[in-house]
Amino acid sequence: MAQTLMIYNGTTDETADEPRTGGIPLVPADFSWPHCDTCEGAMKFLAHLPVEQGVVSVFQCENDPGLCEEWEAFEGGNRAFLFPREGLVPAAVPAEGDTLLGAVSAIKLETVDEDTYNDAREQYRLRSGRGRLVLGSLGGEADWLYEDQWPACPGCGQLMTFVGHLEEGNENATAANFGGGCGYVLVCDPCRSAAFLTQS
Numbered sequence: 001m002a003q004t005l006m007i008y009n010g011t012t013d014e015t016a017d018e019p020r021t022g023g024i025p026l027v028p029a030d031f032s033w034p035h036c037d038t039c040e041g042a043m044k045f046l047a048h049l050p051v052e053q054g055v056v057s058v059f060q061c062e063n064d065p066g067l068c069e070e071w072e073a074f075e076g077g078n079r080a081f082l083f084p085r086e087g088l089v090p091a092a093v094p095a096e097g098d099t100l101l102g103a104v105s106a107i108k109l110e111t112v113d114e115d116t117y118n119d120a121r122e123q124y125r126l127r128s129g130r131g132r133l134v135l136g137s138l139g140g141e142a143d144w145l146y147e148d149q150w151p152a153c154p155g156c157g158q159l160m161t162f163v164g165h166l167e168e169g170n171e172n173a174t175a176a177n178f179g180g181g182c183g184y185v186l187v188c189d190p191c192r193s194a195a196f197l198t199q200s
C-alpha cells in the first residue's frame, strides 16, 4: 500500500488552515490551551493536521524535557484534539511557557509506493538525499519503532484509530523533541477524541 508522506515545503502563514507544523493552533472558540499535569506549564503546539475525521491539533510539554511523561498518551504530558473542520479560530497563546515551535513549516503530501512508513521515508531519503524533509505521514498504518502501543479511548475504551506519523522536524533549531524518535497520532471518531504518543 502506498504511503502518503508529509514533506517539508518551506514556511507558511502562522494561522494557515492547511497541514503544517508550528504556528498558532486553530481551535474552537471555547478552547483552553492545555497545561502539563506534571510541571503545570503551558504545552507547546506542534501540528495542525487536517484528516478525514476533522482537524487534529497536537501539543506536548517541552518545559522540562524527559520529566513530564510527554511520550505517553493520556499521562498528562501531551494532548491531542480532534476538532470539527469548520468554525475554528486562532488560539490565544499563553504568555508563559515553551508554547510555540521556532518555525512554521508548510507541508506538501507526496505518495511513495512502499508498504511501510519507514520504508517510504527511507526511499524518500535515498531519492532526495534529505531524509529530514520528511515530517511524517497521513493515513496508512502505524509503523511502530518498538512494540505496538495502541491507546484505548478514554471515552469508549476501544483502541484508537491511527491517522499519522509525526517527525521532530527538518532542523534541530526549530524541531519538536521526541527524544530522537517518532510521534504517532490517533483518533476515536465516535468520541471526537485524539491521542499522541512518541517512541524513541
Ligand SMILES: [Zn+2]
Residues within 6 Å of the ligand: 036, 037, 038, 039, 040, 041, 061, 062, 063, 064, 067, 068, 077
Ligand atoms: Zn511538563
Ligand SMILES: [Zn+2]
Residues within 6 Å of the ligand: 153, 154, 155, 156, 157, 158, 188, 189, 190, 191, 193
Ligand atoms: Zn471512543
